[in-house]
Amino acid sequence: VQLVESGGGVVQPGRSLRLSCAASDSTFSTYAMHWARQTPGRGLEWVAVISYDGSKKDYADSVKGRFTISRDNSKNTMYLQISSLRTEDTAVYYCAKVRSTFWVNDAFDIWGQGTMVTVSP
Amino acid sequence: DIEMTQSPSTLSASVGDTVTITCRASQNINSWLAWYQQKAGKAPNLLIYKASTLQSGVPSRFSGSQSGTEFTLTISSLQPDDFATYYCQQYNSYSQTFGQGTKLEIK
Numbered sequence: 162v163q164l165v166e167s168g169g170g171v172v173q174p175g176r177s178l179r180l181s182c183a184a185s186d187s188t189f190s191t192y193a194m195h196w197a198r199q200t201p202g203r204g205l206e207w208v209a210v211i212s213y214d215g216s217k218k219d220y221a222d223s224v225k226g227r228f229t230i231s232r233d234n235s236k237n238t239m240y241l242q243i244s245s246l247r248t249e250d251t252a253v254y255y256c257a258k259v260r261s262t263f264w265v266n267d268a269f270d271i272w273g274q275g276t277m278v279t280v281s282p
Numbered sequence: 283d284i285e286m287t288q289s290p291s292t293l294s295a296s297v298g299d300t301v302t303i304t305c306r307a308s309q310n311i312n313s314w315l316a317w318y319q320q321k322a323g324k325a326p327n328l329l330i331y332k333a334s335t336l337q338s339g340v341p342s343r344f345s346g347s348q349s350g351t352e353f354t355l356t357i358s359s360l361q362p363d364d365f366a367t368y369y370c371q372q373y374n375s376y377s378q379t380f381g382q383g384t385k386l387e388i389k
Binding site: 195197204205207210217219221255257260266267268269270273 | 378
C-alpha cells in the first residue's frame with residue numbers, strides 16, 4: 162500500500178481546509194488510519210485516528226472540536242477536515258496506516274509523504 | 283496523557299560505534315512501543331514495534347529492549363546510512379504520543 166496526501170496550502174487563521182490521504186489499493190478498508198503532524202519546534206504530534214470501518218474516532222486534545230477525521234472506503238481515501246485554523250496548526254501533516262488489520266492502536270508501518278499546512282495572516 | 287521522555291536529544295558517534303537511545307514512559311504502556319528513523323524531508327520509517335520486534339526489511343544491527351517503563355533502541359556497528367533522527371512512540375492507548383527525538387550525528 163502507498164499513501165498520498167493532498168490538500169495542504171497557505172490559509173488564513175480562522176479558515177478551514179480539508180486534507181486527503183489516498184491509498185493505492187483496497188486493503189485500505191481493513192486498516193485503521195491515523196493523522197500525525199510535525200513542526201520543528203514541537204516535533205511529531207499524533208492528531209487523530211479512525212478505525213477501519215469509521216466507527217471509532219479519537220483526537221488529540223489540541224485539535225478536539227476543530228478537526229474531523231473521516232474515511233470513504235469505496236474511494237480508498239481518508240480525510241481530515243480542519244476548521245478554525247490557528248497559527249500553531251502550521252505543520253507537515255502525515256497520514257499513516259497501522260501494521261495490523263482491524264487494530265486501532267498499533268505502530269505505523271506506512272506513511273504518506275506529508276502535506277504542508279501554513280496558517281498565516 | 284502518557285508522556286514519553288526520550289534521551290539524549292543529540293548523539294555524536296562514528297561509523298562502527300554502538301549507540302543507545304532511551305525512552306521512558308510516564309506510566310505503564312506494556313510493550314506497546316515503536317521506534318522510527320527519520321531522514322530530512324522524509325516521513326518516519328518504522329524500525330521496531332512491540333518494544334523489540336524488528337520490522338521486516340530492517341537490518342539486524344537495530345534492536346530494542348524494555349525494562350519496565352524504560353525502553354532502549356540500540357544500533358550496533360553504525361553505518362553511514364544510520365545518521366538520522368530517531369523517535370519512539372507509545373501506542374498503548376488511542377491517544378498516542380511520540381518522544382522528542384534523538385538526532386544522531388557523525389562525530
